[in-house]
Amino acid sequence: MSFDISLWLLQDGVTNGSIYALLALALLLVFAVTRTIFVPQGEFISYAALSLALLQAGRLPGVVYVLLGGGLAAAALELAQALRARRWRHLPRRLALYLLLPGAIAALAWWAAPRKPDLAEQVLLVLALVTPLGPILYRIAYQPLAGASILVLFIVSMAAHYVLSGLGLVFFGGEGLRSRPFADAHFRLGVLDVSAQSLWVVAASLAIMLVLWLFFSRSLYGKALRATAVNRIGARLVGVRPELAGSLSFAIAAFIGALSGVLISPVTTIYYDTGFLIALKGFVGAILGGMGSYPLAVLGSLGVGMLESFSSFWSSAFKETIVFTAIIPVLLWRSLTTRQVEDEEE
Amino acid sequence: MKLKLAALAFCTAAAALPARADITIGVSLGVTGPGASLGIDYKNAYPLMPKTLGGEPVKYIILDDASDPTNAAKNARRLVSEDKVDALMGSNGVPSAIQMAQVAAEAKTPIIVLTPAVLSPAVLHWSFIVPQTTELMMGAIAHEMKNKGVKTVGYIGFSDTWGDLVLKALQSFAGPDGFKIVTDERYARADTSVTGQVLRIIAANPDAVVVGGSGTGGALPQVALVERGYKKTIYHSHGDVNGQFIQVGGKAVEGAVAVTGPLIVPEELPADYPNKAVALEFTQRYEAKYGKGSRNAFAGYAYDGYLLLDAAVPVALKKTRPGTPEFRAALRDALEKVHGVVGTHGVYDMNPSTHTGLDERARVLVHVVNGSWRLMK
Numbered sequence: 001m002s003f004d005i006s007l008w009l010l011q012d013g014v015t016n017g018s019i020y021a022l023l024a025l026a027l028l029l030v031f032a033v034t035r036t037i038f039v040p041q042g043e044f045i046s047y048a049a050l051s052l053a054l055l056q057a058g059r060l061p062g063v064v065y066v067l068l069g070g071g072l073a074a075a076a077l078e079l080a081q082a083l084r085a086r087r088w089r090h091l092p093r094r095l096a097l098y099l100l101l102p103g104a105i106a107a108l109a110w111w112a113a114p115r116k117p118d119l120a121e122q123v124l125l126v127l128a129l130v131t132p133l134g135p136i137l138y139r140i141a142y143q144p145l146a147g148a149s150i151l152v153l154f155i156v157s158m159a160a161h162y163v164l165s166g167l168g169l170v171f172f173g174g175e176g177l178r179s180r181p182f183a184d185a186h187f188r189l190g191v192l193d194v195s196a197q198s199l200w201v202v203a204a205s206l207a208i209m210l211v212l213w214l215f216f217s218r219s220l221y222g223k224a225l226r227a228t229a230v231n232r233i234g235a236r237l238v239g240v241r242p243e244l245a246g247s248l249s250f251a252i253a254a255f256i257g258a259l260s261g262v263l264i265s266p267v268t269t270i271y272y273d274t275g276f277l278i279a280l281k282g283f284v285g286a287i288l289g290g291m292g293s294y295p296l297a298v299l300g301s302l303g304v305g306m307l308e309s310f311s312s313f314w315s316s317a318f319k320e321t322i323v324f325t326a327i328i329p330v331l332l333w334r335s336l337t338t339r340q341v342e343d344e345e346e
Numbered sequence: 347m348k349l350k351l352a353a354l355a356f357c358t359a360a361a362a363l364p365a366r367a368d369i370t371i372g373v374s375l376g377v378t379g380p381g382a383s384l385g386i387d388y389k390n391a392y393p394l395m396p397k398t399l400g401g402e403p404v405k406y407i408i409l410d411d412a413s414d415p416t417n418a419a420k421n422a423r424r425l426v427s428e429d430k431v432d433a434l435m436g437s438n439g440v441p442s443a444i445q446m447a448q449v450a451a452e453a454k455t456p457i458i459v460l461t462p463a464v465l466s467p468a469v470l471h472w473s474f475i476v477p478q479t480t481e482l483m484m485g486a487i488a489h490e491m492k493n494k495g496v497k498t499v500g501y502i503g504f505s506d507t508w509g510d511l512v513l514k515a516l517q518s519f520a521g522p523d524g525f526k527i528v529t530d531e532r533y534a535r536a537d538t539s540v541t542g543q544v545l546r547i548i549a550a551n552p553d554a555v556v557v558g559g560s561g562t563g564g565a566l567p568q569v570a571l572v573e574r575g576y577k578k579t580i581y582h583s584h585g586d587v588n589g590q591f592i593q594v595g596g597k598a599v600e601g602a603v604a605v606t607g608p609l610i611v612p613e614e615l616p617a618d619y620p621n622k623a624v625a626l627e628f629t630q631r632y633e634a635k636y637g638k639g640s641r642n643a644f645a646g647y648a649y650d651g652y653l654l655l656d657a658a659v660p661v662a663l664k665k666t667r668p669g670t671p672e673f674r675a676a677l678r679d680a681l682e683k684v685h686g687v688v689g690t691h692g693v694y695d696m697n698p699s700t701h702t703g704l705d706e707r708a709r710v711l712v713h714v715v716n717g718s719w720r721l722m723k
Contacts, residue, residue, distance in 0.1 A: 174383030308539075319505075
């Protein structure tokens with residue numbers, strides 16, 4: 001293996017690794033705030049990538065129906081809850097959130113799709129279509145079970161994953177799609193030929209990480225999320241509503257998933273079920289980082305990207321085996337060094 | 347009262363009689379799961395089939411196996427034991443088809459196998475394989491490469507049974523056709539990058555590259571190879587030939603060469619091509635229903651499976667009525683003797699020793715010209 005090839009592989013590893021890093025951050029966030037292993041994260045990637053490709057073809061992405069249907073179901077749940085508790089104060093605002101907002105976005109997509117808007121508008125539209133799915137999913141599947149054990153929440157996640165990926169097959173079909181690159185340009189960097197798209201991926205990932213850091217360290221909502229992650233009961237005592245924290249963390253996760261989808265969609269062919277595997281690698285990254293620290297999760301994810309690109313060069317048939325086997329030593333080390341803590345208090 | 351009961355029993359029996367004569371075909375396809383893109387194409391062929399088989403009314407029971415071999419076996423078992431089907435059909439995905447064929451052999455029910463599966467003799471007794479063997483198809487590619495003077499070949503294929511099958515077929519020609527396979531790279535359909543594999547191929551700098559993928563999955567290596575400046579011809583197995591392949595690959599797949607059945611380019615076939623009429627008619631009906639450019643080889647396999655049954659059922663009906671073990675055995679015997687059935691992929695002359703029926707007439711070389719698959723002249 002020559003030096004040139006190592007550089008190429010390094011570049012490939014960093015590009016994929018930064019996508020995994022974004023996803024690892026989202027997974028960690030959701031886990032810290034709601035104790036949910038967020039399996040359906042991957043579906044947001046597929047939804048966004050396929051929606052972008054469809055928008056570029058001038059077609060209305062089927063995700064609008066998921067959005068409208070999900071919004072309707074969430075609104076029905078809110079209504080039922082209000083009826084049962086006979087408390088109407090919050091109802092109008094929540095109905096607006098679950099009915100009017102998705103309705104407005106869907107109408108916008110329906111209007112814009114045949115007009116083939118330019119790339120920036122397409123990307124914004126896709127983000128607007130996919131991000132609300134996070135809170136809607138939280139409202140339907142997780143909020144009623146918020147107090148359940150990690151295992152129950154994980155099973156809910158599996159169910160949500162199958163439902164969403166099934167819907168993806170219905171609305172996007174079985175064949176893969178690929179969208180046009182943001183920019184066709186290539187830059188020569190020594191022996192490397194860096195595509196503008198891969199720079200986009202890395203730059204966007206860095207920007208999101210910076211924004212997340214600012215959000216969590218500066219804004220009130222970010223601090224509320226952090227408080228919930230540190231201690232749920234304590235956060236509730238000081239007035240952070242757990243529903244809001246859950247909903248917000250799911251929105252951020254869905255947004256990150258959608259953004260990853262948009263970034264990766266011109267790089268490779270995305271199928272309705274591709275997102276799951278991508279998110280799974282983000283999850284491996286988070287585990288390599290110990291499933292607790294954000295910077296370590298980013299490092300772990302970059303490691304996954306590298307491992308993947310180098311093993312695809314050396315022994316491509318065993319690539320996935322190598323990547324997923326990497327969890328085992330980390331888990332062993334973790335279980336030997338960490339003291340068992342009771343995390344099911346409340 | 348007794349009379350009434352007897353009359354009732356008689357009426358039910360009479361009502362049940364014509365129903366028993368209906369032919370039932372059990373189908374299991376992976377219309378969800380990883381093989382969904384192909385499974386949906388297969389399934390699309392069924393609404394285009396007539397409502398009769400050999401002149402008798404027919405009922406197709408189509409189940410989804412989610413591209414999982416265990417489910418395919420379960421479906422096959424259900425179809426033979428509960429629905430008492432006269433024949434099975436399935437599945438997309440070689441491992442699923444193998445599982446189904448095993449169940450079929452146990453239950454002594456004939457099965458129309460819709461993928462080029464390789465089966466043991468005992469199982470093969472009840473199985474009839476519609477698609478061209480991988481050797482037949484890759485033989486055309488090997489022949490073409492030999493004509494072009496290709497000496498070294500880089501291989502990149504799926505890390506599954508399909509990737510293995512294509513490589514094995516290619517290897518069987520490597521010696522005699524005078525080329526050497528210099529790389530065996532693998533990737534998965536859901537991979538986000540094949541940079542590592544492609545770098546290895548470029549480092550080996552072979553005279554040609556062969557891709558063993560399926561559907562849009564086959565476009566990824568070609569796009570990556572072209573991006574890295576590979577200029578020589580890239581050949582594709584017959585799994586890659588559909589419209590979405592070009593949509594996904596865009597300009598990078600221009601010039602790609604692939605082998606496929608005649609039904610992809612029926613318009614361009616010479617007028618005396620043996621199955622031009624059948625292929626053209628099927629393609630037109632398919633595209634009328636599913637949209638322009640939706641043509642694909644897989645729906646053709648399912649349709650040819652119907653044509654094989656349609657030819658064999660009248661022979662079996664002469665012996666006995668559907669729904670009986672004797673009928674299933676008779677249908678098997680009749681399928682083995684199928685001769686000269688013109689299908690969408692070619693002319694089927696069932697060979698009793700291999701249970702495959704297609705020959706060189708069932709393969710054509712196509713290439714991508716100006717964003718569509720065209721016959722190579």
